[in-house]
Amino acid sequence: MAAGDLSWGRRYLCCRPTHFGVLYEINPWMHAEVTVDPERALQQWEGLVATLRAAGATVEEITPDAELPDLVFTANAGIVSGSTFVPSNFRHPERQPEAARFAEWFADRGSTVEHLPPDLDHEGAGDALPFGADTSAATPILLSGYRFRSDAAATTPLSALTGAIVRPIELIDERMYHLDLTFCPLDDRRALCAPIGWDRYSTRVVSSIVPEPLWLTDDEALAFSANSVVVDTTIVMPHVAPRIGRQLEAWGFDPIAVDVSEFLKAGGACRCLTLALDVDLSAAPRS
Amino acid sequence: MAAVETFALEGHIVDSLILPKVLDLVLDSGSDYRLLDVVIGRSSTDPSRALIEVTAPDDEVLVALAEQLQVQGANPLDSGKATTEPAPADGVAPAGFCATTNLVTEVRIEGHWITADRAEMDCVLVVAAGPDGRPQPPAVRTTPLHRLLEGDAVVVGASGVRVLAPERTRGLTGFEFMDSDVSTEKPKATQLRALAERLRAARAEGAPVLAVCGPAVIHTGGGPAVARLVRAGWVQVLFAGNGFATHDIESAVMGTSLGVSVTSGAGTEGGHSNHLRVINEVRRHGSIAAAVESGWLTDGVMHACVIAGVPFVLGGSVRDDGPLPDTITDVVEVADRMRVEVDGVRVALMLASTLHAIATGNVLPASVETYCVDINPAVVTKLSDRGSHQAHGIVTDVGPFLAQLADELEA
Numbered sequence: 001m002a003a004g005d006l007s008w009g010r011r012y013l014c015c016r017p018t019h020f021g022v023l024y025e026i027n028p029w030m031h032a033e034v035t036v037d038p039e040r041a042l043q044q045w046e047g048l049v050a051t052l053r054a055a056g057a058t059v060e061e062i063t064p065d066a067e068l069p070d071l072v073f074t075a076n077a078g079i080v081s082g083s084t085f086v087p088s089n090f091r092h093p094e095r096q097p098e099a100a101r102f103a104e105w106f107a108d109r110g111s112t113v114e115h116l117p118p119d120l121d122h123e124g125a126g127d128a129l130p131f132g133a134d135t136s137a138a139t140p141i142l143l144s145g146y147r148f149r150s151d152a153a154a155t156t157p158l159s160a161l162t163g164a165i166v167r168p169i170e171l172i173d174e175r176m177y178h179l180d181l182t183f184c185p186l187d188d189r190r191a192l193c194a195p196i197g198w199d200r201y202s203t204r205v206v207s208s209i210v211p212e213p214l215w216l217t218d219d220e221a222l223a224f225s226a227n228s229v230v231v232d233t234t235i236v237m238p239h240v241a242p243r244i245g246r247q248l249e250a251w252g253f254d255p256i257a258v259d260v261s262e263f264l265k266a267g268g269a270c271r272c273l274t275l276a277l278d279v280d281l282s283a284a285p286r287s
Numbered sequence: 288m289a290a291v292e293t294f295a296l297e298g299h300i301v302d303s304l305i306l307p308k309v310l311d312l313v314l315d316s317g318s319d320y321r322l323l324d325v326v327i328g329r330s331s332t333d334p335s336r337a338l339i340e341v342t343a344p345d346d347e348v349l350v351a352l353a354e355q356l357q358v359q360g361a362n363p364l365d366s367g368k369a370t371t372e373p374a375p376a377d378g379v380a381p382a383g384f385c386a387t388t389n390l391v392t393e394v395r396i397e398g399h400w401i402t403a404d405r406a407e408m409d410c411v412l413v414v415a416a417g418p419d420g421r422p423q424p425p426a427v428r429t430t431p432l433h434r435l436l437e438g439d440a441v442v443v444g445a446s447g448v449r450v451l452a453p454e455r456t457r458g459l460t461g462f463e464f465m466d467s468d469v470s471t472e473k474p475k476a477t478q479l480r481a482l483a484e485r486l487r488a489a490r491a492e493g494a495p496v497l498a499v500c501g502p503a504v505i506h507t508g509g510g511p512a513v514a515r516l517v518r519a520g521w522v523q524v525l526f527a528g529n530g531f532a533t534h535d536i537e538s539a540v541m542g543t544s545l546g547v548s549v550t551s552g553a554g555t556e557g558g559h560s561n562h563l564r565v566i567n568e569v570r571r572h573g574s575i576a577a578a579v580e581s582g583w584l585t586d587g588v589m590h591a592c593v594i595a596g597v598p599f600v601l602g603g604s605v606r607d608d609g610p611l612p613d614t615i616t617d618v619v620e621v622a623d624r625m626r627v628e629v630d631g632v633r634v635a636l637m638l639a640s641t642l643h644a645i646a647t648g649n650v651l652p653a654s655v656e657t658y659c660v661d662i663n664p665a666v667v668t669k670l671s672d673r674g675s676h677q678a679h680g681i682v683t684d685v686g687p688f689l690a691q692l693a694d695e696l697e698a
Contacts, residue, residue: 165332
């Protein structure tokens, strides 16, 4: 295995931050009194999209909605697996209307939209990332965070809908409220891992799944280092800490920092602003 | 009071360490668990499923734990909730009422398992409302039919009702090998020592012991031994009938039981009416206690009960002579008195009594350790057949057995 082996991450769905703002507070990073500079936000977002495209990714867009400022965080749209789309069941009422918008977008493009039971919360790819290095090498594992935004019990229907092995990961630090703030798969063997966000059982689970983890210090984790996007060998990060940068380069990756500081005000960075469209959890041959 | 709830956990619970995490949470809360069922998925994508029965020290711990477990995806099994219907008239239950067993019964009300106040077979469950109309402890009363009042909320159907399986005490108590069929072919000395050991343990725990005596106890010469046990504080409550009390008093006052000398075994002249004369004297005194107080009755089991302050319930029957003034002839009242007296009893001795033993078995919770001493194995079987499955049988002649028991206990 080598850098660039990640089988997905070349097609993304993003949402232009026309209506982005911190209008409510649903995570510890959000403060309604903080003002977002719309112009800067747009520049930063365009910079991110340009970087993704330059790395070789295709980026599609969903129409922004004045009522839904967090629509820009497309990672929470739902779970993509091949031509199946499972829209999120958002925990907070503020974001719940987003689900229908995303479902519509996917249905319009021919995806089969499957729903989780309505009584179970799950916030999509923001709380569930695939990792390929299962012992059987063929069955993908979906790591799914739970507690703050998603329910542990949602892992069972998620597994049934996608065919993936779903490993629930308990998130214990409210600042790391989504799994994608604590985990970033780099290829079939490596991942950025922020144990600050996990309980000891989950840390053991990740250790057993990821052969070569890059353990993030608490400071690195709280700087959103794991909220990065991997396109082949390019890793688009909100911030490249020198130690991490050196290790990634040693592995053959090309870490690039893009400024997403306006979005950090809402508790989201690079990964949160993207939804990978080319994930296929069912395509791999079943063991 | 321990609180029990069953949780279901499903998904990839083994490799994800969710199952050990849940079990750790249970233990950390001071609760215990039993895995009722674990199904491990065959392929790596198959979900696994575990059924976990959690026993918490009390309801409060269970509620807090349930919240933690739900975060981990473990949900309480839907046990339904109890439905009630009002009793249509005094002493009449709504059709479809839930009939009780002698096991501890719990009723699910407003999301909580409420334990019924008593475990008694063949009763109905009444949910009592507090002043604010909400159930309050003891919210569930085990009620015999005749005690129902019109409008009582009677539990109907089986939804939201569960009985807790009894925990049989196992170990080298001398009785574990006696749980087989009742048999005459058992080593009596071992059984006797084991019973004595159980009575010593009951005394150490401060657990009341109930003796249910048939007239054969007196006929076979066991009366003095029972009196010794009562005097020495080995018996805390006594149930019998008119016959037992009569013959006990007859033997104490006249030396005969049904006219036969309890010492020589010989018949005595005019002895057939001895018991009637004794009954007549007690009736003259007004009660057994009054007969003791006046100095007329100076010995025997009933005398010992009066002196030691051991409460007794004498249940009457159609066959009774007299009866003694203490004999309660209203059978419904007898049963109610017995219900009051069995409260707290932990060990019951059924001594050569068939009808009173079965009557007592009817009001005893299954948790009461019951020892049935009778020369007829059919009595133990009969007791078990009527639902008192907890009865241990000792098939032997009750008179000599009781004398040995009193000796063993140094009564």
